Amino acid sequence: MNNTLPLRGQLTFLYLNSFLVFLLLVNLIVGDVHLVRNLFALLALLAVPFVIRNAKIEASDGFWLVSLLVFGVYHLLHILLLGDGSEHGSGYIKFVLFAVFYVYLQQTGYIRESIYLGVVCGSLLTLLSGALEVWHSRGDERIGVGHNPIVFSNLLLIYGLVLVDFLFRSYARPYKLGVGLILLGLLILLSFTGTRGAYVTLIALAVFFASMKLRTPASKRSLVIALALVPIVLVGSYITHDGLKDRVQDTRSEIATLMEGDFDTSLGLRLNAWWISAGLIKEQPLFGIGESLDRLNAESERWVAEHQLSFNAITELSHVHNQYLQETLEYGVLGLLCLILLGIAFTFRVPESTRVLVYGLLIIFLVLSLTDTVFKTNVWVTAFFVVGSILRLESKAVSMRDVLR
Numbered sequence: 001m002n003n004t005l006p007l008r009g010q011l012t013f014l015y016l017n018s019f020l021v022f023l024l025l026v027n028l029i030v031g032d033v034h035l036v037r038n039l040f041a042l043l044a045l046l047a048v049p050f051v052i053r054n055a056k057i058e059a060s061d062g063f064w065l066v067s068l069l070v071f072g073v074y075h076l077l078h079i080l081l082l083g084d085g086s087e088h089g090s091g092y093i094k095f096v097l098f099a100v101f102y103v104y105l106q107q108t109g110y111i112r113e114s115i116y117l118g119v120v121c122g123s124l125l126t127l128l129s130g131a132l133e134v135w136h137s138r139g140d141e142r143i144g145v146g147h148n149p150i151v152f153s154n155l156l157l158i159y160g161l162v163l164v165d166f167l168f169r170s171y172a173r174p175y176k177l178g179v180g181l182i183l184l185g186l187l188i189l190l191s192f193t194g195t196r197g198a199y200v201t202l203i204a205l206a207v208f209f210a211s212m213k214l215r216t217p218a219s220k221r222s223l224v225i226a227l228a229l230v231p232i233v234l235v236g237s238y239i240t241h242d243g244l245k246d247r248v249q250d251t252r253s254e255i256a257t258l259m260e261g262d263f264d265t266s267l268g269l270r271l272n273a274w275w276i277s278a279g280l281i282k283e284q285p286l287f288g289i290g291e292s293l294d295r296l297n298a299e300s301e302r303w304v305a306e307h308q309l310s311f312n313a314i315t316e317l318s319h320v321h322n323q324y325l326q327e328t329l330e331y332g333v334l335g336l337l338c339l340i341l342l343g344i345a346f347t348f349r350v351p352e353s354t355r356v357l358v359y360g361l362l363i364i365f366l367v368l369s370l371t372d373t374v375f376k377t378n379v380w381v382t383a384f385f386v387v388g389s390i391l392r393l394e395s396k397a398v399s400m401r402d403v404l405r
Helices: 007-026 033-051 059-081 089-108 113-136 149-167 173-191 196-213 217-240 242-259 266-283 293-307 323-347 352-371 378-392 400-404
Strands: none
Touching (some): 007 033, 007 089, 059 089, 149 173, 149 196, 149 352, 173 196, 196 352
C-alpha cells in the first residue's frame, strides 16, 4: 500500500477496493461482471495520478506491467501499420488500462477476506441458479447458467481454485467445512456441463495441488479431502445421471467418425481448423495475416482450394478453438511470443503464499487455450487480467484482523 496517503485516504481506498473486489467475484458467473469491472477501472483511472506518487514497483510487478504493455502495443501497431481492417483495435487499449489498474490496486490495496467472501457468495448464487437449470432440464442437456458450457465450466474452476486455497489457510474448522461443502456442490455442477476440457483441467489442478501441498504436513488432511472429491464426484456423476455418460459416448462416437474420414463433428471441426491454420501460418509466419474476418476467410478458402482438401473443410477461421494457433495465425510468431511473455510474467517471482492461486489460474487458462480462443471472449479477458491481478496481489492484501486493530 501507498503509505504516503493520509490514513483516512488509505482506509477509504482500502474499503472501496474491497467492496468492488467482493462485487466483481460475486458477479463473475451470475450477474453483470463487466459493469463492476468498468466501475473499478474508472476508479483506477481517476485515482492513479494521486496514488502513483512515490510508488514502489517490485521486479515481479514491473515484469508483469511490461508484458501487458508489450502485448497491447504490439497488437495496436500491427493493426495500424499493417493496414488490418479489423474493428478490434480499440480492444487492445484495454491492456494499457489493465496496467493502470494493476498499479492502482498495488498501491491502494484491499482486504484479503473480500476474495473469499465474494467467491463464497458467488458460488452460492451459482449453485442455486445451476440447480434450477438442472431441475428444469431433461437430464441430458449441458448447462451453462447463461453462459456457453465451456465458459461456465472454467469459471466454476476459478471459483473452485479460490475455495481450495481457502482450505489450506489457517481459518477455523467450521468455516472450512462450509467451504468444503460448497466446493463439493460446484464439482457436482461441473459434471453437468459436459465440458471435456474442464475435466482435463480439473485433473491437472488436482496434480498441481498435490505437488504444491504434499510437502506440508499440516495441510495433508485438507489435501486428501480436497483431492478425494474429484474422483468421487466424477465417478458418482457418471453412475447417477446421463449427462456425463452421454458425453463419454459422444466422444467415442466422434473418434469413430473421424477414423472414417468424416470431420463433421465437434472434434473434427477443431482438427479441421487447426490443420488449415497451420498451413496459413507456414505461409506468413512472422506477422500473420491479421484479424480482418474477410481476409481470414479469403485466405482459408484459397488455401483449401489450392490443396484440394477432400474432407468437408471449413473456411471461416475467426474462431479456430486454439488461442496459440489463433494468435500465431493473426499476429505471427511475434504475437505468440508476446502471449508466452504474458504467461511467464504472470508467475514471475510470485510469493509462495500466492502460488496456488496464481499458478492454478494459469493452468486453467493454459489448458483452456488448447481448445478455445480465450482472448476473443470478454468474460475471459476480465477473468484473467482483472481477477488475475487481484489474485496476484493477494500476498500484499491486508487481513481484516489488521484493519480492525
